[in-house]
Amino acid sequence: MLNLKNISFSYAREKIFNDINVQIDTTLITAVAGRNGTGKTTLTRLIMGLMKPDAGTIELNGKIISDMPSYILAKDIGYVFQNPDHQLFASSVHSEAAYAPLALGMDIKLAEENVQQALIDTELADKQECMPQLLSLGDKQRLSIASALAAVPKLLILDEPTSGQDCRERTVLLRLMRKLNKKGIGIILITHDMDILAEHADRVLVLSNKCIAFEGTPRELFTDEERTAALGLELPEAVRISHEMKLELCLTPAELYNKIAVRREENGKNN
Template sequence: MPETLLDIQKLVFTYKNAEQTLAEVDFAVNVGEFVALVGRNGSGKTTLTRLAMSLIKPASGKITFQGKNTAAMTPADMARSIGYVFQNPDRQIFHDTVAKEVAYGPQQLGFSPEALNQSVAWALRMTGLTELAGSFPRLLSRGQKQKVAIASAIAMQPKMLILDEPTSGQDPWDGHNLMELLNSLNQQGITIILVTHDMELIAKYATRVAVLDRGHKVFDGTPSELFSGSRDIAAWGLIPPTAVVLGQQLSGVNAQNAAELVKRVMSTIKERSEDYA
């Protein structure tokens, strides 16, 4: 049976002088999952992740991490187990070299000198930043800054990584490299929660998708289920990947991404050619 890492039950939250943002949301994440959290702007995605990190507290409901109630925990407490990467990496970069930035978190957690050096070296290597260890982070590209933020998070050896729109503002190449990095981290055992509007990324990388709409969880399942055409996802402000749309226009061809679409189309053409041979 899968081990539950994060368990959110009947969560209610309302910002001051605003309508209810989250209405009795249930959301559980198991060890090793790669979960995409999606929905239109204002649906409650970022609020849900901020609650998970104890950056804000719910009006009611319960949040547990590895079975422990987080009600009395601080963001610093949660940072021991969850790495949080903001949409804008400049919000979490403060030091004058990449290496010092990456080392800051483990230092605060009391890593021994040996463990600190090993963790920083591993995080820099994983994110491809080893050669930039002595660089001034503020002068790096947006994609490189995002990798610095991720390296800073994984250097603390978290069990879970939460990322809020990490590919926004990046060119396709940087975005692809970043997603491949997250996929690699996930394969090494780090649970991923990805907040994103990019349906192409969801189709290619996520193993599960949770959709929020107007503060309610309206879907929780696999990407293939979400994009099967059996649900009116446009009503939730979502647009299916191009490959899915094209595949649905071709009789008998179902695909979630471009590579899969090409493979299915070629296979279908071959099958139909053999039928007429």
């Protein structure tokens, strides 16, 4: 469990958060959403130790981590930036993935085993000698994830991981995210994409007015159209269409297709 207690934070006297209290189950995929400027990335950087709160504490599994440096927290929490070019620097995919575990003092043999597993998980095992800077955007993003995974974190924070990717790369990354979660790694996902949030998140936090304005499941969030709009969020396509057709709320295209098929079958019987 990740526990944020009475967290406040300001940039140059501008209050960003005011007395935030929330518990995040680190066995789940938790999406963080909200309008631009509400502090989504700031919240995750506070968790990662890249910034320090003005007040309050952050605990991971009962241990206070808000006063720990980020390089210590990297043993438990992996962080993947929105732009992978901001964190890739090595001359090869292998050296990039190996940097974190070796820098954290992991045994060389164990580090190599973890690197190989991370590259297999991220579908990059056949590109170990490639230069990271020459990879596609999707490959770069997955290499950033592999670099975090090689340190064997308990929690992985992804900041807009599908931004700028084509449909295939986005699908590969989302499949990877689910796979990692099933292997026991908690995911905190910052996203503006409500279709991704509806289909893949177990829990949702929505930031607004310097606090957490909503906490619950995607289904609970999108059931109330007025609240969703007031929070500055768009309805996912499946949700919007299911509302328009007066169907039971559908979060995914698959759910929507099944509901439409059932309605057609019922209408056929009635006719």
